[in-house]
Amino acid sequence: MRPVFQTRKGKCFNASVEEVLSSRSFLKYKGKINLIFTSPPFPLNRKKKYGNKIGQEYISWLTNITKSLNEFLSPDGSFVIEVGNAWEPREPVMSTLPIEALLEVKRTGNYFLCQQFIWFNTAKLPSPAQWVNVDRVRVKDSFTNIWWLSKVPRPKADNKQVLSDYSSSMQKLLKSKKYNAGLRPSEHNIGEESFITDNQGSIPSNILICANTQSNSSYLRYCKDHNIELHPARMPVYIAEFFIKFLTNRGDIVFDPFAGSLTTCESAERLDRKWLAAEPEIKYIEGGKGRFIS
Numbered sequence: 001m002r003p004v005f006q007t008r009k010g011k012c013f014n015a016s017v018e019e020v021l022s023s024r025s026f027l028k029y030k031g032k033i034n035l036i037f038t039s040p041p042f043p044l045n046r047k048k049k050y051g052n053k054i055g056q057e058y059i060s061w062l063t064n065i066t067k068s069l070n071e072f073l074s075p076d077g078s079f080v081i082e083v084g085n086a087w088e089p090r091e092p093v094m095s096t097l098p099i100e101a102l103l104e105v106k107r108t109g110n111y112f113l114c115q116q117f118i119w120f121n122t123a124k125l126p127s128p129a130q131w132v133n134v135d136r137v138r139v140k141d142s143f144t145n146i147w148w149l150s151k152v153p154r155p156k157a158d159n160k161q162v163l164s165d166y167s168s169s170m171q172k173l174l175k176s177k178k179y180n181a182g183l184r185p186s187e188h189n190i191g192e193e194s195f196i197t198d199n200q201g202s203i204p205s206n207i208l209i210c211a212n213t214q215s216n217s218s219y220l221r222y223c224k225d226h227n228i229e230l231h232p233a234r235m236p237v238y239i240a241e242f243f244i245k246f247l248t249n250r251g252d253i254v255f256d257p258f259a260g261s262l263t264t265c266e267s268a269e270r271l272d273r274k275w276l277a278a279e280p281e282i283k284y285i286e287g288g289k290g291r292f293i294s
Contacts, residue, residue, distance in 0.1 A: 001025045005285055007292055010265055010275035012285055017257035020278040021068050029276065033072045034156065034252035035080065037243050037264050039235050040065075042084035042144075043097040059101045063108045069257065070109045076156040078247045079111060082119065082235070084144040092131040092138050102147055111149035114157075115206055118143050119239055123211035146208070146239070148247075161245045163201025210236050219261060222290020231261035231284050240267035248273055262288030 001023040003011035013020050020026055043058045053061045066079070073079060083102060086095035106113055126132040126140040214220070214236065223230050240263050244254055250272045256264035259277035261284050268275035269292065279285050 004282070005289060007269060009269045009273065010277065012259060012262065012265065012277040012279065012288070014280065014282050014285055015278055016280045017065055017278045019280075020257070021065075021072070029072050029253070029255075031072065032074055032253060033255045033276070034074050034077045035244065035248045035254045036069055036073060036077070036257065037080045037240060037254060038256045038258045039082035039233070039260070040258045043086050043095070043101050055097070058097065059104050062101055063104045065257070066105045066111075067109045070111065070151060072255070073151055075151060076154075077151065078114070078155045078157070078243075079109075079149045080146060080243050080247070081105070081149070082144055082146045082239075085141055087128050087131075092128070092135070098145065102145075106149065109149075111151065112153050114148040114150050114153075114155065117146040117148065117206045117208060119146055120207055120209045121212050122209060123213045146243075148243075155247070156249075157247050159203050159246065160200075162204055162242055164204045166202055204242075208239060208242060210238050212236050217291075218293055219266075219287065219290045222293060223287045226286075226290075228287040228290075229283055231287065234261050235263045237263055237267050240264045241271065244268055244271050244273060259288070260284055262291055266291035 001013055001015065001020065004014040005012040015023075040062065041053070043054070043062075066081075069079060083098045086097045087093065088095050102113075105111065120143045122142070124140065124142040128138070128141065131138040132140050212234070220230070222228070244264075244267050248254060248271075251274065253274045253276065254264060254268040255276040256262075257278045259265060259279040262277060262279070265275045265277050265288070279288075
């Protein structure tokens with residue numbers, strides 16, 4: 001299998017993930033991929049134009065793929081997957097399908113669940129429209145789950161690589177070097193030293209806040225200039241960058257088996273990682289090329 005697009009750091013294959021994983025040329029990556037980061041089609045109860053399975057068919061399809069992906073992860077590698085929420089047809093009740101899918105992925109792939117992350121999209125449109133906008137019986141669904149799994153309980157990870165800027169109050173505290181240490185009502189005895197040490201940033205939480213509203217990027221300009229259809233479910237570059245920084249080092253291999261518009265690939269290239277991608281729709285790859293044109 002030959003890549004249809006490549007850069008100095010990566011290769012993109014115009015094929016489904018099943019085709020890529022079963023190709024003889026891809027076998028050389030078994031046990032060598034440090035991070036699989038992806039956002040597959042969500043387990044929705046209706047069809048989308050970018051293609052998606054529904055119901056139990058979705059769970060079977062996804063678990064067959066994720067079980068195979070395990071073989072390609074390095075011993076200390078991580079598998080990070082975004083899974084959106086789903087709702088039951090014609091009723092204002094949530095579906096448990098995403099949770100069922102996660103549990104089956106974990107069980108059949110023999111993965112450990114390291115941590116749950118939430119991507120809070122502050123600009124997400126109100127949905128499900130019928131229950132939120134029309135009947136007004138639910139509030140808008142504005143987050144997705146991102147699940148971090150691995151082959152071992154302690155995969156490669158370093159939160160020092162994803163520190164956040166200190167708040168203004170914390171900066172003042174570090175400058176004053178005065179903190180109200182001591183016993184708290186919770187019975188935690190907090191020492192002064194732990195809060196007046198400058199660690200070059202604060203440890204981020206597992207809630208990632210990012211609006212998906214970018215209107216001026218190389219990708220968008222390229223698609224507009226070349227009359228290429230935009231991918232309808234693009235992930236912000238920030239989300240991919242967070243996990244690549246957190247879970248890999250320079251020179252490591254990152255693989256996105258549902259590459260879409262190549263967001264993961266752009267992030268990996270920026271951060272000096274090698275990358276691999278599988279995407280069956282050539283139009284999305286053609287648009288994704290714009291991410292690598294400065």
